[in-house]
C-alpha cells in the first residue's frame with residue numbers, strides 16, 4: 411500500500427457533520443478528492459477548517475489533467491511534500507505534526523518511517539542501476555537525494 415493510502419482526514423467525523431455528508435477517512439480516497447475538487451458545501455465549514463481544505467486542494471489538486479483528481483498527480487505531489495519535509499531534517503513525528511497543521515490530515519509515524527525507509531531502498535536500487543548503465547552524474551544525483559533522505 412502506498413503511503414498516500416495511509417493519510418487520513420483529521421476530525422473526519424466533525425468534518426462530515428459540518429458538511430452534512432459522508433467523508434471517508436482516507437484523504438486520498440476518491441470520494442474525498444471529489445468532495446475537495448468540486449468544492450461543494452465547503453462554505454459550511456468553519457474558517458480554520460475551510461482554509462486547510464482549500465490549501466490541500468490548491469497545493470495537490472491543481473493540475474490540468476483531464477482525469478483530475480484521478481490522474482495520480484495529487485499522490486505524487488503529496489509524496490514530494492513529504493520528501494521536502496524530510497529534506498528539511500524533520501523526523502516522522504514532526505512530519506505528522508506539520509501535515510496536521512498544514513492540511514488537517516495525519517498519518518501514523520510508523521507508516522511515515524517505513525515510507526522513508528523504502529524511499530531510501532528505492533533510491534539505492536536506482537543508484538546501482540545508474541552505475542551499471544554508465545551514468546555517473548545521474549548516480550551522483552541519486553546518491554545525494556538518498557543521503558538527504560537517510561539523514
Ligand SMILES: [Zn+2]
Pocket residue numbers: 473474475478481482483484
Ligand atoms: Zn494531474
